[in-house]
Amino acid sequence: MALITRKKKSSKKQRAPFSQRTWSLGFLGLAVAIYIFYTYIVPHTSDGFQSQIQTWFPPSSLNEALVWVIAALGLNIVVGYAGLLDLGFVAFWAIGGYTAGWFMSGFFNQWHIHFGSEVAKVIPGVHLSFWAVLLIGAVICAFFGILIGAPTLRLKSDYLAIVTLGFGEIIPQIFVNGEDIHGFNLSNGTKGISPVDSIGIFGKRLGPFDLNYKYMIFVAMAAVMVFISLRLRSGRLGRAWLAIREDELAASMMGIPLMRTKLAAYAVGAISGGLAGVAYATHVNGIFAERFQFSISIILLAMVVLGGMGNVWGVIVGALLIAWVNSTGLPAAGDKFNSVFNTHINFPSYTFLIFGGLLILMMLFRREGILPESRLKLIMHETDDESGNEQPHDEISEEEDL
């Protein structure tokens, strides 16, 4: 059946495909252009224009959006590639964040460990270099990814979702209550760990206003994740993931080791979540347990689904868009609307409505996302039946087409 639909569609619409290289170069060019724009052009423009940029596209919200991009790329591997619905991705974000909190701050002031960090040697605490912490965060998260993935291997989709959701609730709660675990202060509870060391690069520490350096680092991290995603996808592992996504039983019959392949998806996804967590900790200069809520998992899922599950570029676009709307777009647009029409509407309070409405409308009218992956688009519309299922179903008519 799938085969027939595919043939029909492809003969109907022959679209010149953008190659991965075009997309990569396009995004690289865009990233460079944004960098040049913020570093060299904006300081020389008029004050009015600069304030416009500050309201609509402040560099800090750009950096935050990049953190979301990194995490969403990881979730895309789990959900988009391997088809394992993960509703607890916030757990990895939290673990990554706390890795930064533990290894890059004066929080454990009973110890005195310095490695490659530009922090003065006399300051107590564990101060490792940002790059080392990225590596540690990735390793820890990969470990937890496998730990979380392992019990879910025997489960089918919905049970899988609830187990990951459970982990997504447990891990933040451990951090919230982790102030006193048998007298050991693991996470400083709701007070959080702050400040976290700033990023050190080439023997220089970035100050709070070196946003363009941070931008470069975050773009590089996102680019690494894109590279990993694309390379894995076209490799043996990635094809195995897609096979599992489309039909687990058939995939296992074809000799794909389900267990190892699924665990690999969890591990790679978790690494990405951990990197995002470390980046986020340096972005907000601290780590606070109460931020890690279910809504983060859901927003990430929405980014992946709205952007186009399985397509790296779609996920990037979705993540940038939603992160921007959440952090600056909506308040800025609201202020503008209020000042033009002289009203007093509190737009950010409509976030729930706008977000929910967007999700529903996208699912009803364009469920494959903004930039869909071609294979997934076919699957999403394979059994399209807009009117519910009042008529006897289309299997029969399609067989007649044969």
Add this chain to the structure above:
Amino acid sequence: MAGVTYKTRQLRRRYVERSFATIAVAGGSFWLLINLIKSPSQFTEVTFTGLSNGILYALIALGYTLVYGIIELINFAHGDLFMLGGLFSAHFITLWFNQNHPTGAGYGVLLLCLVAVMAFCGIINVGIERFAYRRLRRAPKLAPLITAVGMSFIIQFVGLRWNGSGQKTWPSLLPAGNLKFLGVRLPYTTLISFIVTIPVLLALTYIVTQTKQGKAMRATAQDQDASRLMGINVNRTISFTFGLGGALAGAAGLLFEQTRGLTTYNLGYQLGLIAFTAAVMGGIGNLQGAVLGAVIIGLIQGWNDGLPIGLGQQWSNTVVFSILILLMVFKPTGLLGKPMTEKV
């Protein structure tokens, strides 16, 4: 030969699982026993609180399990519907009918409110299904799931507008105070939640097992195409199921609002999560399982939060979800779920 090794491996696995489960149950019982010896009256009180919470969860969990059983959708909006039910009841009783004491008229309003809130939530749930889920019934599973999340956001928005962002307290029409029985204090509110819930559960069992509509529901849950061929109106049956689930959520909302006397706009998320966990624990799609799972979770929560030797309330969710995860690892179909063979 390969068959033999597979078989021994299965046997070994079963052995490990059995012994692990035995150890876990024995450990849990030991912990309860110590607590019982330490303070029997507190143990009994906490058990009753847990039971009454559990029965509240059961009302919500049934909505999840009904909907899942019939169209295999995790209806994320269901918990928020419960929240909306609570808000509706609070406004109905306190603001529209101006009742804030336990009087005869108050009980009349309470009964009226029960009917009204069940109708209100039932209609909303049917509307949600008609507007959003029905068009996605044949779509891949992720699409209706995301739609349900979107619906949940929209209902939370309504709650936020209606209730405000903070927590609101409301007067209760139920008599305050305790029933003293052999040195154990039982709040009247606990007893009343039993009195309300048990008939509702019995009515539900009657509808599902004895009526024609219930038969149609079970048939649709088994095979939609086959039941359509048998002359069952599948769309109407699914609508009816959503209505039933919504009505239960409404009843739960009223009960929660009256026993705890508070409403918040994000209540639905927390309780919905617990209730859904309960449904999964019992074996999702199985009505008795949902009630059993809900009571177990209510008890575990009650014991964990209230017993003298326990982790305390701040670890409540961790305990509940850890148990859920362990159960999923060793018995993926839930307590009463039947193992399903995969269709090829």
